[in-house]
Amino acid sequence: MKRLLPVYIPFLVVLSVISPAVRQARCDDKASRPERNIRVVIWDEQQPAQKKAYPVFLGQYIADYLKRQPGLDVNSVSISHPQKGLGRDVLDQCDVLIWWGHVRNGDVSVKEAQPVVDRIRQGKLSLVALHSAHWATPFVMAMHERAKIDALKKLPPKERRAARVVFVGDFVRRPPKRDAQLSPLATIEKNASGTTIKITRPNCCFPAYRNDGKPSQMTTKTPDHPIAAGVPAKFTLAHTEMYDEPFHVPAPDQVIFEETWELGERFRSGSVWKVGRGRVFYFRPGHETHAVYMESTPMKIVENSVRWLGGEIVKKKSRGAEGN
Numbered sequence: 001m002k003r004l005l006p007v008y009i010p011f012l013v014v015l016s017v018i019s020p021a022v023r024q025a026r027c028d029d030k031a032s033r034p035e036r037n038i039r040v041v042i043w044d045e046q047q048p049a050q051k052k053a054y055p056v057f058l059g060q061y062i063a064d065y066l067k068r069q070p071g072l073d074v075n076s077v078s079i080s081h082p083q084k085g086l087g088r089d090v091l092d093q094c095d096v097l098i099w100w101g102h103v104r105n106g107d108v109s110v111k112e113a114q115p116v117v118d119r120i121r122q123g124k125l126s127l128v129a130l131h132s133a134h135w136a137t138p139f140v141m142a143m144h145e146r147a148k149i150d151a152l153k154k155l156p157p158k159e160r161r162a163a164r165v166v167f168v169g170d171f172v173r174r175p176p177k178r179d180a181q182l183s184p185l186a187t188i189e190k191n192a193s194g195t196t197i198k199i200t201r202p203n204c205c206f207p208a209y210r211n212d213g214k215p216s217q218m219t220t221k222t223p224d225h226p227i228a229a230g231v232p233a234k235f236t237l238a239h240t241e242m243y244d245e246p247f248h249v250p251a252p253d254q255v256i257f258e259e260t261w262e263l264g265e266r267f268r269s270g271s272v273w274k275v276g277r278g279r280v281f282y283f284r285p286g287h288e289t290h291a292v293y294m295e296s297t298p299m300k301i302v303e304n305s306v307r308w309l310g311g312e313i314v315k316k317k318s319r320g321a322e323g324n
Contacts, residue, residue, distance in 0.1 A: 040066055040095070042066075042098045043076075043097060044058060047103055050289075054293075059076050075094075079108070094125055097128070098130065099138060102288060105136050105173065110137060113141050121145060131284060139282070143249050146250045146275050164195070166198050175208075176205060183203045202248055214261060217236055218258070218269065219257065227281065231301060235297050237259075243267045244266070253273055257269045269283065269285060270282070279309055
């Protein structure tokens with residue numbers, strides 16, 4: 001026993017130093033994990049053209065991928081579901097809403113999309129808009145809400161509370177001309193009756209697009225962002241549609257990915273906005289006739305966005321439950 005003592009004592013010293021560090025690492029790891037699974041809903045208009053590139057509808061393909069990933073509860077709905085897939089029974093069980101829309105974006109009204117925007121603003125839900133969902137009604141109305149928030153920030157707090165906000169013009173789903181004034185644009189008018197902010201509606205589109213399926217080059221602009229975790233600094237999409245700036249939306253809080261094409265076009269292809277207490281992530285690559293989401297990196301980005309956005313929502317809801 002005496003011969004073992006010199007070896008045994010240093011072992012105890014090392015163990016006493018390591019054990020608190022291990023316990024702390026475990027606590028940190030536990031704290032970083034959501035308290036429950038992240039609830040994901042994929043909304044898809046399910047147009048037949050999707051099956052030119054995918055074995056099933058595109059929304060279903062994304063849902064099937066996410067269902068195989070741990071920590072996610074995944075549901076998929078379509079425009080043909082009751083209340084167009086936007087009923088309270090669906091949204092109340094949703095932390096992250098992934099939206100794929102294209103030719104039927106206009107079939108969802110502002111009134112039908114408003115519960116989505118309300119939940120984003122309240123921090124109950126975050127939105128991931130893919131490709132042609134730049135004109136999806138929930139994304140458009142979320143950009144209106146962000147434009148309003150940005151405009152009000154230009155006023156002192158006391159004046160902000162009493163200001164009236166008016167959106168100018170009708171929203172039309174039509175690409176802007178190359179030389180069009182960038183929208184949204186806010187002007188402040190003050191008179192004896194108070195302060196009015198007039199905002200030209202964000203068009204939520206861009207002046208040029210080309211669906212020739214040529215490859216694009218993606219650059220990760222914000223490599224330390226959670227959505228970019230494990231994503232290469234540069235990567236190529238083999239086939240995709242081209243969109244060209246300027247994108248008529250409020251300035252993003254972060255631009256995570258930028259996309260370029262051989263003819264010189266560029267686009268902010270992965271952008272994040274905070275809207276009230278929630279967030280919106282727009283990821284541009286796609287067109288339903290190109291198998292973009294059968295490539296591993298775009299799907300990794302979608303999964304990363306769900307985990308980051310959904311993790312924040314789950315933590316907020318858990319804190320809220322503790323306070324009740």
